[in-house]
Amino acid sequence: MLFTKGHGTGNDFVILGDPDGALALTPALVAALCDRHRGIGADGVLRVVRSAKDPDGAGHAGDAEWFMDYWNADGSFAEMCGNGVRVFARYLVANGLADPGGEDLPVATRAGVVRARVGDPIISVQMRAPEVYAASTATVGQLTFPGVAVDCGNPHLVCGVHDGLPLGSLDLHAAPGYDTALFPGGVNVEFTTVGDPVEGADMHMRMRVYERGSAETLSCGSGALAVGAVALRDAGLRAGVVAVDLPGGRLTVTYDGASWWLAGPAVLVATGEVDPAALTR
Numbered sequence: 556m557l558f559t560k561g562h563g564t565g566n567d568f569v570i571l572g573d574p575d576g577a578l579a580l581t582p583a584l585v586a587a588l589c590d591r592h593r594g595i596g597a598d599g600v601l602r603v604v605r606s607a608k609d610p611d612g613a614g615h616a617g618d619a620e621w622f623m624d625y626w627n628a629d630g631s632f633a634e635m636c637g638n639g640v641r642v643f644a645r646y647l648v649a650n651g652l653a654d655p656g657g658e659d660l661p662v663a664t665r666a667g668v669v670r671a672r673v674g675d676p677i678i679s680v681q682m683r684a685p686e687v688y689a690a691s692t693a694t695v696g697q698l699t700f701p702g703v704a705v706d707c708g709n710p711h712l713v714c715g716v717h718d719g720l721p722l723g724s725l726d727l728h729a730a731p732g733y734d735t736a737l738f739p740g741g742v743n744v745e746f747t748t749v750g751d752p753v754e755g756a757d758m759h760m761r762m763r764v765y766e767r768g769s770a771e772t773l774s775c776g777s778g779a780l781a782v783g784a785v786a787l788r789d790a791g792l793r794a795g796v797v798a799v800d801l802p803g804g805r806l807t808v809t810y811d812g813a814s815w816w817l818a819g820p821a822v823l824v825a826t827g828e829v830d831p832a833a834l835t836r
């Protein structure tokens with residue numbers, strides 16, 4: 556099985572080209588590929604398949620020829636992956652499957668069609684509008700953090716960390732506690748503090764994330780979008796640019812009053828061949 560490895564600000568993916576939908580991908584195989592000791596190692600898998608060749612893709616395709624079939628490291632599906640879309644677009648262009656100089660590139664996801672603008676090294680994606688919809692809390696050990704639920708196509712809970720508590724002091728080795736009635740399918744939990752002003756941005760946030768299905772990751776694009784949406788809302792801004800710093804680097808969220816954009820680097824680092832049978836030995 557041929558694969559490509561790529562990442563966006565350290566959120567890393569095994570990319571499997573499967574244009575005609577011939578690959579029998581299972582949760583067990585995804586988990587084995589993502590295993591950092593016995594497999595290739597990644598936060599998730601991106602299967603690159605023609606929308607028309609995948610039952611899920613066909614239902615979400617619109618004008619998008621390609622469907623991002625995204626799987627978390629534990630073998631579960633997710634509706635959206637903001638870093639994944641940018642890496643997916645990089646893969647399409649690098650492999651001659653899409654024209655970098657053309658119109659914004661439509662990509663079908665389980666949360667609908669998003670549009671990528673491909674630069675080097677930055678790829679920007681016009682994302683589905685985030686919806687801030689409920690107050691909730693997350694717990695880490697004995698600490699409880701108030702937060703807000705945000706729907707970015709996939710579920711997020713954005714929690715502010717206050718009282719001078721350093722983000723780095725949170726123990727995110729285990730999943731934070733959350734309200735399972737509000738998030739029956741699980742949730743990605745973001746912890747944020749306000750950063751010092753940075754040039755070119757109206758706001759600057761720092762965040763760490765514990766991802767549903769993947770544990771703590773170095774970056775989460777849809778999580779950054781959720782954080783940007785909450786930051787602008789809390790500041791009473793109807794548009795603006797939010798720089799979001801994560802352990803893996805900086806993402807930029809821009810709301811121009813009509814559209815939401817997520818921007819950051821997307822890099823392919825390796826190609827190779829893996830023997831699926833060897834993964835389970």
Ligand SMILES: N[C@@H](CCC[C@H](N)C(=O)O)C(=O)O
Nearest residue numbers: 633636637638709775776777
């Ligand atoms: N890292 C991704 C989000 C991946 C999906 C998430 N773990 C979920 O289950 O919703 C991103 O960059 O958005």
